[in-house]
Amino acid sequence: MRHLFDLPLHYPIIQAPMAGGASSPQLVAAACEAGALGSLACGILSPEQMVQQAQHIRTLTQHAFAMNLFILPEPTPPSAPSLQAAKLWLEPAFNQLGLDFPTVPTWSQSFHAQFETLLQLQPAIASFAFGILTSAQAQALQQKNIRIIGTANSPAHLQAWLDVGADAVVLQGIEAGGHRGGPTELAIEDEYHNLDLLQACRAITDKPLISAGGISQAQQVQDYLAHGADAVQIGTAFLCATESGASSVMKQALWDKRHQKTRLTRLFSGKNARGIENTWMQTLAAYEQDALPYPYQNALTSPMRAWADRHQQAEYLSLWAGTGVAHMRQQSVAEILQYLYSDMDIDCA
Incomplete structure (x- = not known):
């Protein structure tokens, strides 16, 4: 013992x-x-x-x-300019999945x-x-x-x-x-x-x-x-x-996907996290440094991840996993x- x-x-x-x-x-x-x-x-x-x-x-x-x-910190909304900047690249990605840019009630x-x-x-x-x-x-x-x-x-x-x-x-x-x-x-x-x-x-x-x-x-x-x-x-x-x-x-x-590689990304949550690489991470790789900080990015992608789970679209889930x-x-x-x-x-x- x-x-x-x-x-x-x-x-x-x-x-x-x-x-x-x-x-x-x-x-x-x-x-x-x-x-x-x-x-x-x-x-x-x-x-x-x-x-x-x-x-x-x-x-x-x-x-x-x-x-x-x-x-x-206690929850507050992101600044309007930073949210607008994120919308410029996130909204087209959401629209390709048939999703609207979300309105977040609680960050x-x-x-x-x-x-x-x-x-x-x-x-x-x-x-x-x-x-x-x-x-x-x-x-x-x-x-x-x-x-x-x-x-x-x-x-x-x-x-x-x-x-x-x-x-x-x-x-x-x-x-x-x-x-x-x-x-x-x-x-x-x-x-x-x-x-x-x-x-x-x-x-x-x-x-x-x-x-x-x-x-x-x-x-x-x-x-x-x-x-x-x-x-x-x-x-x-x-x-x-x-x-x-x-x-x-x-x-x-x-x-x-357990034999596929993992890497760090900010694209789901705005904070570096390790997961199995998938389509969301690959297609938006150029925007890694543009993701809003946690918890803002996390709140914005949450509806997409819920949609992906309902529709069995694992390429848009945050597949967090270690090496x-x-x-x-x-x-x-x-x-x-x-x-x-x-x-x-x-x-x-």
Whole structure:
């Protein structure tokens, strides 16, 4: 048995929070029941949805789980000139699919409202991406005995989280699927590969460090633990799991395309995220630097992605996946965890 904080875990594995539905209550609970730490992605959930899904998890497992939020400014519309500039190239692309340029009622959830709901729900662990908590927010969590996990893409990010009292930090290498989760955006040439990031950060602190990005095989888990990680965080390997909340269209597309290359793009959300390359990314590649920042681009493409899912048009879905996507498995969470921790000489008894 291994421990993360005071949690006894059979597997030193955190199921990554994956916004957009994949991290369903069933997936989170299944990870916890199997002996890992499940994580509920709450970044795009309303406070009411956070309550409903946390309550659902608690009907499925008595084990502790994590809840993850995006630290974002309070929602405001983009400037009229920037929206008009985006419309010039997005509207023709939407029109080719028979879609209108959308009118967005809400650009993002209120982090303040989400954070207050998090405090009320009082999960054992809260993890965060896209920003840094204030000292007051960290203290509010600590007063509720909620452990804090930050996300870092660099040693500087790690130090920022340590400075506000994080209990542990996820170290997200360039191989990770989905969004870059650190508090500031790094130039591509300044991004770290997973193992390099772990080694650079282990020299800074003895607090728990969690490696994330491209980890999809048992040998990789063993390697990161041997190099000083206290646990690993894994998302892509669970996308096609039986309990995954990803839509059937998304699951089939990921499975069919699992041997194709992945790359970073801003074209779906306005924030660099790794996914399997498809038509949307290829045809609009010239506009990568013109995408509005998150959450604006994300809100503008949301209706298109919903349309693509309804009409089985995976070429217009954000197929977020890490570099280990070829090793994903169509099995239950328990079976995938057993595979990820099999044939290892690290004691997990």
